[in-house]
Amino acid sequence: xxxxxxxxxxxxxxxxxxxxxxxxxxxxxxxxxxxxxPPLSLGETEHSSPRRNRPACSDRAGIAAAEPSxxxxxxxxxxxxDDDKLGPDLPDTPIxxxxxxxxxxxxxxxxxxxxxxxxxxxxxxxxxFAQQSQPAxxxxxxxxxxxxxxxxxxxxxxxVQTVLRFDLEIQGxxxxxADVAQFNVTGSNAGAVEGRVxxxxxxxxxxxxxxxxxxxxxxxxxxxxxxxxxxxGKPGISRAKIAFISENARRREIHVSxxxxxxxxxxxxxxxxxxxxxxxxxxRKLFYASRKSGYxxxxxxxxISGERIVVAKYPGSNFSPAVSPDSRRVAMIISKDGxxxxxxxxxxxxxxxxxxxxxxxxSSPCWSPDxxxxxxxxxxxxxxxxxxxxxxxxxxxxxxxxxxxxxxEPDWSPDGKWIAFTAxxxxxxxxxxxxxxxxxxxxxxGEDPSWAANxxxxxxxxxxxxxxxxxxxDADTKRVKTLGQYSGSWSQPSWAK
Amino acid sequence: xxxxxxxxxxxxxxxxxxxAIGCKKVPKSITPIPGxxxxxxxxxxxxxxxxxxxxxxxxxxxxxxxLPNDPxxxxxxxxxxxxGDFWGDKETYxxxxxxFAFDSAQVRPEDKSKIDAxxxxxxxxxxFKVEVEGHCDERxxxxxxxSLGERRALSVREYLISVGVGGDRVGTITYGxxxxxxxxHDETAxxxxxxxxxxxxxxxxQ
Numbered sequence: 001x002x003x004x005x006x007x008x009x010x011x012x013x014x015x016x017x018x019x020x021x022x023x024x025x026x027x028x029x030x031x032x033x034x035x036x037x038p039p040l041s042l043g044e045t046e047h048s049s050p051r052r053n054r055p056a057c058s059d060r061a062g063i064a065a066a067e068p069s070x071x072x073x074x075x076x077x078x079x080x081x082d083d084d085k086l087g088p089d090l091p092d093t094p095i096x097x098x099x100x101x102x103x104x105x106x107x108x109x110x111x112x113x114x115x116x117x118x119x120x121x122x123x124x125x126x127x128x129f130a131q132q133s134q135p136a137x138x139x140x141x142x143x144x145x146x147x148x149x150x151x152x153x154x155x156x157x158x159x160v161q162t163v164l165r166f167d168l169e170i171q172g173x174x175x176x177x178a179d180v181a182q183f184n185v186t187g188s189n190a191g192a193v194e195g196r197v198x199x200x201x202x203x204x205x206x207x208x209x210x211x212x213x214x215x216x217x218x219x220x221x222x223x224x225x226x227x228x229x230x231x232x233g234k235p236g237i238s239r240a241k242i243a244f245i246s247e248n249a250r251r252r253e254i255h256v257s258x259x260x261x262x263x264x265x266x267x268x269x270x271x272x273x274x275x276x277x278x279x280x281x282x283x284r285k286l287f288y289a290s291r292k293s294g295y296x297x298x299x300x301x302x303x304i305s306g307e308r309i310v311v312a313k314y315p316g317s318n319f320s321p322a323v324s325p326d327s328r329r330v331a332m333i334i335s336k337d338g339x340x341x342x343x344x345x346x347x348x349x350x351x352x353x354x355x356x357x358x359x360x361x362x363s364s365p366c367w368s369p370d371x372x373x374x375x376x377x378x379x380x381x382x383x384x385x386x387x388x389x390x391x392x393x394x395x396x397x398x399x400x401x402x403x404x405x406x407x408x409e410p411d412w413s414p415d416g417k418w419i420a421f422t423a424x425x426x427x428x429x430x431x432x433x434x435x436x437x438x439x440x441x442x443x444x445x446g447e448d449p450s451w452a453a454n455x456x457x458x459x460x461x462x463x464x465x466x467x468x469x470x471x472x473x474d475a476d477t478k479r480v481k482t483l484g485q486y487s488g489s490w491s492q493p494s495w496a497k
Numbered sequence: 498x499x500x501x502x503x504x505x506x507x508x509x510x511x512x513x514x515x516x517a518i519g520c521k522k523v524p525k526s527i528t529p530i531p532g533x534x535x536x537x538x539x540x541x542x543x544x545x546x547x548x549x550x551x552x553x554x555x556x557x558x559x560x561x562x563x564l565p566n567d568p569x570x571x572x573x574x575x576x577x578x579x580x581g582d583f584w585g586d587k588e589t590y591x592x593x594x595x596x597f598a599f600d601s602a603q604v605r606p607e608d609k610s611k612i613d614a615x616x617x618x619x620x621x622x623x624x625f626k627v628e629v630e631g632h633c634d635e636r637x638x639x640x641x642x643x644s645l646g647e648r649r650a651l652s653v654r655e656y657l658i659s660v661g662v663g664g665d666r667v668g669t670i671t672y673g674x675x676x677x678x679x680x681x682h683d684e685t686a687x688x689x690x691x692x693x694x695x696x697x698x699x700x701x702x703q
Contacts, residue, residue: 315574338572363644410639
């Protein structure tokens with residue numbers, strides 16, 4: 001990988017960070033046959049640097065339509081024709097295929113057949129998924145439209161269309177008509193999801209990809225993330241997981257789901273009250289407090305092996321664990337000394353050390369991304385406020401949250417810039433403040449925010465009557481989407497990253 | 498010369514491979530999705546651990562090393578009361594439930610007589626223990642209310658200790674806002690939900 005080809009790699013994007021999950025993709029490519037001069041390389045050289053938030057040039061509408069697409073008819077050539085049939089059953093077997101500019105009648109026939117199949121599949125999807133989940137609810141009145149990137153979607157249907165729209169809208173895009181969009185996304189989900197993205201303003205293709213394995217839903221998430229990565233230069237978060245408390249008929253268990261609420265399943269089956277779930281980095285272990293022993297104790301739960309260890313089981317209550325970014329320490333609230341105080345221990349619970357010495361209660365610790373500082377809520381000054389404490393011990397420093405009196409449940413953004421928190425207003429509000437303190441920006445109504453890896457999407461709890469629901473917020477555009485959920489109350493979300 | 502040919506071939510394939518990898522040409526990529534989003538217990542996955550369904554945890558629990566008591570604590574606990582050895586009785590101290598002001602964990606002066614009565618009863622029955630449950634109204638967030646509820650229970654515990662009940666006889670637990678006494682979204686309901694309740698623990702062997 002260190003070899004740097006000179007001639008053909010003008011298109012190489014420096015500083016482009018592939019998410020770890022793409023390693024399989026890169027490996028998969030080595031199986032493909034690549035010509036030395038692949039078609040459609042022209043446009044990409046113009047797009048060697050990431051662009052973001054370019055306004056739509058609606059006055060230029062129609063230009064792109066008059067131009068023939070540089071993609072030709074954008075067909076897919078398959079090496080193994082049976083791969084589509086195998087589909088999700090062979091998730092780890094990449095097939096080689098690529099888009100090709102071809103005008104033969106045979107391929108036209110193939111395309112028409114594929115279109116017909118797409119219609120049938122989409123009809124089936126609509127039928128199946130209409131019965132399964134509630135549609136997400138959009139709250140658009142607060143959206144800052146000037147920051148939205150206009151994009152069009154065509155050729156997709158059913159669940160794939162719904163997922164693509166959801167993923168793009170919550171990550172800063174606005175789905176508009178093709179002739180006013182800055183980017184045109186076309187493709188199909190007949191069989192596998194495949195799609196192309198054209199910069200309509202520059203009239204150049206920027207992305208073409210086909211997805212295999214998994215479910216149509218996961219393929220759509222992967223395509224959405226590729227679109228987001230290509231256009232914004234930052235990885236999307238469409239395939240992330242969240243953990244949360246699901247309460248049904250007064251029974252509370254931790255559930256894990258996709259970031260959009262789909263595929264929720266129970267991670268605990270204890271039939272006892274459980275609170276404050278928090279992911280360890282990497283998305284393999286969950287930390288939480290459970291009343292399994294009759295008291296609140298902190299557990300670390302490996303979701304793969306099923307192994308569960310007690311991290312803190314001291315007299316009194318033990319809750320609100322937060323694992324350090326290096327996965328080596330855990331911050332938590334322990335009341336064994338007669339007061340709920342902030343403690344830090346090794347990740348297995350050993351070597352616990354008390355960091356705060358107050359007469360009031362501390363709550364809801366979170367870590368700075370560099371692992372040097374813990375932000376914790378304390379009522380030492382009367383109303384609950386945010387304080388910074390060095391993770392190795394030291395004095396508490398108040399974080400100024402100008403404009404808001406009582407603040408709780410902080411979460412430090414992965415890029416280190418922001419601390420999101422809940423303002424105890426009526427009703428509660430999700431806010432963010434620069435990590436060094438300063439003026440508070442109110443983002444939307446809700447509580448208990450948890451940042452995604454992209455430092456812009458936030459999952460939070462909203463109260464809806466006596467029920468609680470999870471919602472997603474795009475902090476940059478203030479767009480909010482409530483997750484579809486089947487029943488019961490969902491709360492205390494934690495974003496796996 | 499066989500060796501040279503081999504080296505040439507190796508070099509050629511290396512150039513080809515690195516060209517393909519180095520140039521992210523637009524249209525020829527295919528992304529395999531490793532077993533994504535399949536749910537249900539025990540579905541294997543090699544790359545994305547969170548795709549795997551939950552497994553019921555085996556009994557591999559271990560207890561960490563015990564902390565030495567920190568002298569700066571308010572009123573440190575001794576050992577934890579093993580509730581398995583006691584009958585829980587919610588009725589005896591039902592009328593002794595104490596209430597708190599909004600966002601406060603201070604025991605109100607008018608409630609002290611209720612706690613005094615509990616203390617008298619505990620002193621008269623030296624084998625009995627008590628657990629104080631701290632509760633909150635819905636006007637705080639859940640993580641915050643867990644701490645506030647615990648702080649309320651601890652305030653009651655401190656008062657019990659101050660009037661002569663041994664600290665090892667008083668446990669605490671916080672329920673945050675999860676167990677409201679009264680449903681409702683007004684001050685009447687909230688005032689009844691900001692409370693500390695007593696659970697009398699009577700030894701089973703008596």
